[in-house]
Amino acid sequence: MKVVVIGNGMVGYKFCEKLLAKENATNLEITVFGEEIRPAYDRVHLSEYFSGKTANDLTLAPINWYAANNIILYLGDPVQSIDRINKTVHSFHGITTTYDYLIIATGSAAFVPPVAGVEKEGVFVYRTIEDLEMMTAYAKKARRGAVIGGGLLGLEAAKALLDLGIKDTHVIEFAPRLMPRQIDDAGSNILKAKLENLGLKIHTNKNTSQILGDNRIAGMQFADDTSIDVDMLVISAGIKPRDELAKLCGLEVGQRGGIVVNELLQTTDKSIFAIGECALFEGMIYGLVAPGYEMADVVATNITGGSKHFTPFDMSTKLKLIGVDVASFGNPFIPQSECRTVVFEDTMKGIYKRINITPDGKYLLGGILIGEAEAYNMLLQTTKNKVVLPPNPEDVILGARGGTEGDAGAGVASLPDDALICSCENVTKGQICNAVTEGCETVDSIKKCTKGGTGCGGCVPMLKDLMVHTMKAQGKYIRNVVCEHFNYSRQELYDLVKLKELKSFDAVLDTLGKGDGCEICKPAVSSILASLWNEMILKKGNDTAQDSNDRYLANIQKGGTYSVVPRIPGGEITPDKLIVIGQVAKKYHLYTKITGGQRIDLFGAHLNDLPDIWKELIEAGFESGHAYGKALRTVKSCVGSTWCRFGLHDSVSYAIRIEERYRGLRAPHKIKSAVSGCIRECAEAKSKDFGIIATEKGWNLYVCGNGGSKPQHALLLASDLDSDTCIKYIDRFLMFYIKTADPLTRTATWLNKMEGGIDYLRNVVVNDSLGIAAQLEAEMQLLVDNYQCEWKEVVENPELQKRFTYFVNAPEEKDPTVQFEPLREQKRAMEWK
Amino acid sequence: MSETLTEKINWFVACTTADVPENGGVCVKYKNEQIALFNFTRRGEWYATQNVCPHRMQMALSRGMIGSQDGEPKVACPFHKKTFSLIDGHCMNGDDCSSIKTYPVKIENGKVYIGVLAQEYARFYY
Ligand code: SRM
Ligand SMILES: Cc1cc2nc3c(=O)[nH]c(=O)nc-3n(C[C@H](O)[C@H](O)[C@H](O)COP(=O)(O)OP(=O)(O)OC[C@H]3O[C@@H](n4cnc5c(N)ncnc54)[C@H](O)[C@@H]3O)c2cc1C
Numbered sequence: 001m002k003v004v005v006i007g008n009g010m011v012g013y014k015f016c017e018k019l020l021a022k023e024n025a026t027n028l029e030i031t032v033f034g035e036e037i038r039p040a041y042d043r044v045h046l047s048e049y050f051s052g053k054t055a056n057d058l059t060l061a062p063i064n065w066y067a068a069n070n071i072i073l074y075l076g077d078p079v080q081s082i083d084r085i086n087k088t089v090h091s092f093h094g095i096t097t098t099y100d101y102l103i104i105a106t107g108s109a110a111f112v113p114p115v116a117g118v119e120k121e122g123v124f125v126y127r128t129i130e131d132l133e134m135m136t137a138y139a140k141k142a143r144r145g146a147v148i149g150g151g152l153l154g155l156e157a158a159k160a161l162l163d164l165g166i167k168d169t170h171v172i173e174f175a176p177r178l179m180p181r182q183i184d185d186a187g188s189n190i191l192k193a194k195l196e197n198l199g200l201k202i203h204t205n206k207n208t209s210q211i212l213g214d215n216r217i218a219g220m221q222f223a224d225d226t227s228i229d230v231d232m233l234v235i236s237a238g239i240k241p242r243d244e245l246a247k248l249c250g251l252e253v254g255q256r257g258g259i260v261v262n263e264l265l266q267t268t269d270k271s272i273f274a275i276g277e278c279a280l281f282e283g284m285i286y287g288l289v290a291p292g293y294e295m296a297d298v299v300a301t302n303i304t305g306g307s308k309h310f311t312p313f314d315m316s317t318k319l320k321l322i323g324v325d326v327a328s329f330g331n332p333f334i335p336q337s338e339c340r341t342v343v344f345e346d347t348m349k350g351i352y353k354r355i356n357i358t359p360d361g362k363y364l365l366g367g368i369l370i371g372e373a374e375a376y377n378m379l380l381q382t383t384k385n386k387v388v389l390p391p392n393p394e395d396v397i398l399g400a401r402g403g404t405e406g407d408a409g410a411g412v413a414s415l416p417d418d419a420l421i422c423s424c425e426n427v428t429k430g431q432i433c434n435a436v437t438e439g440c441e442t443v444d445s446i447k448k449c450t451k452g453g454t455g456c457g458g459c460v461p462m463l464k465d466l467m468v469h470t471m472k473a474q475g476k477y478i479r480n481v482v483c484e485h486f487n488y489s490r491q492e493l494y495d496l497v498k499l500k501e502l503k504s505f506d507a508v509l510d511t512l513g514k515g516d517g518c519e520i521c522k523p524a525v526s527s528i529l530a531s532l533w534n535e536m537i538l539k540k541g542n543d544t545a546q547d548s549n550d551r552y553l554a555n556i557q558k559g560g561t562y563s564v565v566p567r568i569p570g571g572e573i574t575p576d577k578l579i580v581i582g583q584v585a586k587k588y589h590l591y592t593k594i595t596g597g598q599r600i601d602l603f604g605a606h607l608n609d610l611p612d613i614w615k616e617l618i619e620a621g622f623e624s625g626h627a628y629g630k631a632l633r634t635v636k637s638c639v640g641s642t643w644c645r646f647g648l649h650d651s652v653s654y655a656i657r658i659e660e661r662y663r664g665l666r667a668p669h670k671i672k673s674a675v676s677g678c679i680r681e682c683a684e685a686k687s688k689d690f691g692i693i694a695t696e697k698g699w700n701l702y703v704c705g706n707g708g709s710k711p712q713h714a715l716l717l718a719s720d721l722d723s724d725t726c727i728k729y730i731d732r733f734l735m736f737y738i739k740t741a742d743p744l745t746r747t748a749t750w751l752n753k754m755e756g757g758i759d760y761l762r763n764v765v766v767n768d769s770l771g772i773a774a775q776l777e778a779e780m781q782l783l784v785d786n787y788q789c790e791w792k793e794v795v796e797n798p799e800l801q802k803r804f805t806y807f808v809n810a811p812e813e814k815d816p817t818v819q820f821e822p823l824r825e826q827k828r829a830m831e832w833k
Numbered sequence: 834m835s836e837t838l839t840e841k842i843n844w845f846v847a848c849t850t851a852d853v854p855e856n857g858g859v860c861v862k863y864k865n866e867q868i869a870l871f872n873f874t875r876r877g878e879w880y881a882t883q884n885v886c887p888h889r890m891q892m893a894l895s896r897g898m899i900g901s902q903d904g905e906p907k908v909a910c911p912f913h914k915k916t917f918s919l920i921d922g923h924c925m926n927g928d929d930c931s932s933i934k935t936y937p938v939k940i941e942n943g944k945v946y947i948g949v950l951a952q953e954y955a956r957f958y959y
């Protein structure tokens with residue numbers, strides 16, 4: 001069987017691949033003609049060319065793949081005519097080939113509207129690698145750009161211009177809204193505002209009447225008599241199917257272009273098929289890759305003896321690359337009278353979500369997501385698979401409020417096995433789960449064995465969820481490695497660093513990791529080193545492995561200044577010390593505020609001023625409050641039995657004792673504590689990582705509470721303890737946490753993930769079930785003994801102080817870009833963009 | 834496309850090699866520009882980029898952590914951890930940031946030189 005394919009684009013290539021994979025595909029002689037000079041490449045990810053991908057990276061299959069599969073491939077050799085009577089095609093280079101089946105996969109060309117001046121230099125279309133090469137070269141001398149067309153591709157092109165360094169870029173859309181085919185007016189308004197934040201200038205309702213300039217473009221004139229100056233223009237006003245060959249040999253084509261095909265993708269000549277963007281099916285050109293791939297499969301199936309029909313295809317899409325999430329799925333435009341519509345809009349944050357559901361509230365019909373589109377895949381699946389909606393359908397866009405949150409895999413679990421996960425490659429949930437069961441346990445390997453996720457890539461997060469879900473269901477342990485540089489979990493790293501007595505980031509990386517490290521493993525390892533040895537964190541070589549806040553021993557603020565938080569143990573402070581804080585704040589023009597942690601924060605300090613500020617504070621007896629570190633923060637107290645008529649014990653003294661014991665202690669995340677003098681709990685101890693509440697007989701110790709984003713009450717670990725025993729338990733508890741928690745995991749989350757929960761933890765800490773209690777206490781004592789105030793060391797060490805200069809080549813100067821605005825009688829940071 | 838770019842590079846002395854912490858960055862003042870200079874000791878390489886982070890226009894990148902991803906050197910902004918390639922400045926953690934400018938660096942006799950395009954500060958003045 002002789003099969004000739006005209007066009008080696010995405011769909012033409014996919015057709016070859018699908019055809020080879022058919023069981024009955026024997027005695028095949030495949031010949032492919034491609035007009036472009038390179039083998040088929042990934043047009044969908046063409047824009048990644050600007051972020052460093054090469055033509056090679058984008059290639060779908062290398063030339064030798066064709067040879068290996070006995071495909072004769074002619075590149076740079078377009079077919080010029082088709083002889084339907086003799087069943088031959090004739091190419092530009094003079095090759096004539098006969099066919100039994102002819103597949104036309106010539107795709108489309110960019111549609112260039114007939115505007116006067118479009119032939120000028122500096123006007124481009126956005127379709128091939130060559131187009132991008134020409135744009136890149138031209139952009140070097142352009143400063144102002146424009147794109148005609150505010151659809152998906154137009155916005156992608158606009159982002160490309162920004163990436164090419166053309167900061168002044170306009171988008172010109174003829175319709176009254178952006179992405180007119182995908183989103184509604186309200187959505188467009190939000191999208192517009194977001195794009196304007198990125199620096200694009202958006203014009204809707206604008207009709208270009210003329211391209212200005214002599215030989216090269218200098219500006220654009222619009223029908224409403226306005227004009228703009230531009231040096232470069234990309235036209236993305238739609239596509240024109242490449243139907244010229246078909247027309248020439250008498251096949252039926254549509255009025256506005258496209259080769260007419262039936263549900264078998266046959267043209268008016270039964271042995272000629274058209275697939276991809278050149279095919280016109282039921283009056284429609286499918287300008288997306290997924291339907292093109294489906295067409296390829298239909299033809300490959302039918303000519304090898306199978307039977308399959310093409311049906312109208314889902315046109316759901318997600319905008320990639322631009323930096324604003326935009327997605328539309330199912331039918332986004334059903335009129336309000338035919339369905340129930342739920343709209344969520346937050347103009348401040350730039351979020352717009354709309355879903356259309358059946359009047360009975362049971363099924364999702366379609367919708368639009370702007371500004372936040374994580375739910376796209378799930379919603380698309382819910383629509384396509386007719387999954388019954390929860391009782392409050394708005395939950396699908398707002399998230400369930402109240403109650404417990406399911407884990408990430410819960411969503412995918414509810415999908416049926418035949419749910420189509422990757423619509424580009426037609427891969428179902430069942431196929432993916434099977435692949436995982438058969439040993440594909442990384443996203444990459446799933447991609448390799450199922451091809452799922454290799455098209456537009458939009459389903460990759462779902463692939464990952466399915467993988468995790470399937471592996472968990474098999475009872476597999478999912479290794480939680482730190483990052484690409486360390487193939488260990490934090491706990492494993494902690495143990496190894498300790499065992500091998502490694503003391504610097506470089507030593508850890510050399511011994512246990514690979515590569516150069518990154519912003520994930522550096523702070524994690526630094527925290528381990530600090531928790532193990534409690535050495536000065538700015539020790540040479542370790543300083544630059546610290547998170548920026550730790551490196552400068554202060555929290556960086558909006559605008560680039562820092563905050564200064566002296567430790568005020570237990571929240572108790574003398575009038576003299578209060579006066580010093582006031583004086584320092586005045587001298588260095590700092591904004592002062594009482595924090596939620598019972599101490600005082602001084603904001604707006606220049607980097608250069610930090611050592612001087614701390615010098616004065618330390619002279620007055622203050623110490624670092626470690627507000628910048630993943631370390632002990634505050635131990636809040638209530639006033640307790642010294643003044644309060646209900647107080648059972650002296651909670652302030654005990655809080656100070658505890659804060660001084662654990663000050664500077666570095667941990668996987670920050671740790672907070674509080675001591676209350678009675679059950680009225682004025683210090684809010686139960687919202688802390690460890691909290692202590694006085695009882696008639698002693699202290700109750702609560703652990704693993706959390707305020708913050710997911711509040712959780714602490715649980716009772718032990719009751720009626722004397723002061724020393726309580727501290728012993730805290731030592732063990734904290735040390736156990738430090739040794740076993742994942743990076744950036746608060747105690748509450750750590751406990752939530754712990755098998756056996758609080759009972760297990762109590763067994764370890766109170767009953768010493770692991771036999772490590774003495775060791776934990778000793779390790780903690782070492783850290784307590786090694787404590788030194790970091791700021792004191794800096795203030796005494798000129799070498800360390802040098803690191804707080806702002807300009808390496810102008811040490812006296814402060815950052816001139818820092819700006820403040822007045823606020824009440826103080827000041828605030830200038831609002832950022 | 835007849836015009837060719839005259840890419841003349843002007844080198845200026847930023848500091849000495851000892852001024853820049855190992856595997857870390859400093860901020861260099863050049864006329865009215867701020868340039869982030871990195872001493873990537875682990876790779877034996879030096880890099881320079883604009884200091885301003887395009888995400889919220891913060892003068893911050895010199896204070897960021899450097900590292901690599903699949904072998905490509907990068908810097909992470911201390912504010913929201915957007916990462917940028919030190920080779921060509923593109924944003925490496927996905928989609929939502931424009932690229933940053935990079936500058937050539939050379940070391941001679943313990944001095945660090947940063948190269949600025951002659952043409953670029955021409956643009957600066959007009
Ligand atoms: C200054 C302060 C707000 C205030 O004006 O009162 C504050 C300010 C910040 N908090 Fe806080 N938190 C402050 C008390 C709190 C409290 C209340 C408390 O400690 O009693 C909480 C809830 C309690 C808790 O942590 O469980 C709190 C929960 C958070 C969280 C959420 C933690 C969580 O587990 O969900 C963050 C984010 C994080 O750490 O990742 C955070 C992070 C931050 C950061 C560090 C954000 C940042 O990275 O820049 C803020 C910087 C402050 C600075 O530059 O100095 N802050 N923060 C309070 C300083 C207390 C102190 O004296 O050290
Ligand atoms: C920048 C960009 C981003 C895109 N992003 C997405 C996206 O996110 N999602 C999505 O679904 N779709 C996207 N698309 C659309 C998608 O790329 C197309 O739908 C898909 O490439 C169509 O495949 P095709 O094979 O029909 O056409 P093409 O890929 O255009 O291939 C047709 C090939 O045929 C060749 N040809 C034409 N005439 C002849 C001839 N006479 N002889 C020999 N060869 C000939 C052409 O030169 C071309 O190489 C995007 C397109 C572009 C340009």
Ligand code: SF4
């Ligand atoms: S609540 Fe948010 S905004 Fe307020 S200080 Fe804490 S982190 Fe900053």
Ligand code: FES
Binds near residue numbers: 889
């Ligand atoms: S300002 Fe740099 S990441 Fe936000």
